[in-house]
Amino acid sequence: GGIITQTPKFLIGQEGQKLTLKCQQNFNHDTMYWYRQDSGKGLRLIYYSITENDLQKGDLSEGYDASREKKSSFSLTVTSAQKNEMAVFLCASSGTSEQFFGPGTRLTVL
Amino acid sequence: GQQVQQSPASLVLQEGENAELQCNFSSTATQLQWFYQSPGGSLVSLLSNPSGTKHTGRLTSTTVTKERRSSLHISSSQTTDSGTYLCAIALTGGYKVVFGSGTRLLVSP
Structure with missing residues (x-):
């Protein structure tokens, strides 16, 4: 099996600040994802990446940047x-048929 | 409109009762997956079922691809089954994965 690690677990920022969230996977999966989940709601896709150096916008990409410099890692920046x-930001990766999720980064902006 | 719709939005059961959760989708899905999320927790994959019927433990999923619907049946529910059940499909060549809003299940003793 594999694991997805997200850092940090909790992130507190100030208004206007640029914040970066990181995700690592050791499944050797090609595709990785970033989702945002607001309290009590479903997941909204921010960005996904089919392979190293590839970036695809999801439905909620405005206000975010992403970076996939290595196959195993996918970063998200709140600009x-x-x-x-x-909100909670969830990272996922997938192989041929299933998606697996990391534990999430909980963001609070003061 | 929403690409993935789940029903019911919430469900309350007594322990031992069965649950039937529905997922309808508006686009052709090359992949369909059911997830469980505990309160404050991350997502755990339950079943990947793009077509046909699959079983695991007390869970049975049936997906009818041409009718764009899937169901998740939970038999003999337990209090530990309480949480949110999410349905997700893959679009656009199988890479873009979108989620429904989920069904919140509460199983009381």
């Missing part, structure tokens, strides 16, 4: 954090 923003 300008919004005051009172609170």
Whole structure:
């Protein structure tokens, strides 16, 4: 089996700040994803990447940048954090048929 | 409109009762997966079932691809089954994966 690691687990930022979230997987999967989940709601796709150096926009990409410099890692940057923003950011990877998720990064913006 | 719709939005059962959760999707899905999420937790894959019927433990998923629907049946529910059940499909050549809003299940003793 494999594992997906997300850092940091908790992230507190200030309004307007640029914040970076990191994700690592050792499944050797080609495709990786970033989702945002607001409290009590479903997941919204921010970015995904089919292979190293590839980036595809999801439905919620505005306000975010992503980077896939290695097959095993996928970073997400909040370009300008919004005051009172609170959400969990979930990273996932997939092989041929199943998607697996990391534990999430919980973001709070003061 | 929403590409993946789940029903019911919430469900309350007594322990031992069965649950039937539905997932309808508006696009052709090359992949369909059911997930479980505990309160405050991450997502755990339950079943990957793009077509036909699959069983694992007390869970049975049936997907009818041409009708764009899938169901998840939980038999003999337990209090530990409480949480949110999410359905996800892959679009656009199998890479873009989108989720429904989930069904919140509460099983009381």
